[in-house]
Amino acid sequence: MSKAVSALQGASFEGFAKVEETGLRGMITLRGDLASAEMAAAVKAATGADMPALRKVVTGDKGAVAWMSPDELLVVVDYATVNNTVAVLTEALSGVHALVANVSDARAVYRVSGEHSPDVLAKLAPVDFGKDAFGAGDIRRSRFAQVPAAVWGNADGSFEVICFRSVAQYVFDLLKVSAEKGGEVGFH
Missing domain, CATH: 3.30.1360.120 (Probable tRNA modification gtpase trme; domain 1)
Known part of the structure; x- marks a missing residue:
């Protein structure tokens, strides 16, 4: 590899x-209902950050979250942890309509x-x-x-x-x- x-x-x-x-950054496109409790909980679990307001970026202890559009966030984490963060988000959002995509590369x-x-x-x-x-x-x-x-x-x-x-x-x-x-x- x-x-x-x-x-x-x-x-x-x-x-x-x-x-x-x-240099390398872990970046995840996250799409779904940004007003939902499930989305807020998933973002918090994955990054330690709260949901960002319109056109804002917030930082938590494990990453940053940027508002990109009414139904899209960009989650920025350490490159070495991106796959784990994708797994955390995917698991947390398994019961709702959402998209989690690793766009780092x-x-x-x-x-x-x-x-x-x-x-x-x-x-x-x-x-x-x-x-x-x-x-x-x-x-x-x-x-x-x-x-x-x-x-x-x-x-x-x-x-x-x-x-x-x-x-x-x-x-x-x-x-x-x-x-x-x-x-x-x-x-x-």
């Missing part, structure tokens, strides 16, 4: 903001950090990244130069960007060009 590797194996770039691939994740990280993102996505509009725990699904991606804010002021693995190099290159020195726009 082959060893799992991340899309760009730790690619990194430092300009007026730092862009780095974060279909995604790439980048961290954009530094004082000017909102500038990098604002040049690529039609999202208000101002401090009053987008902060820690906020998530948006959008387009980054015409490819789908999701972005959320971290407590330390950095951002996580998730895209399909098939466009990983393209998104990294977009982020890299956007972060090149001299490209500051003073957005923040």
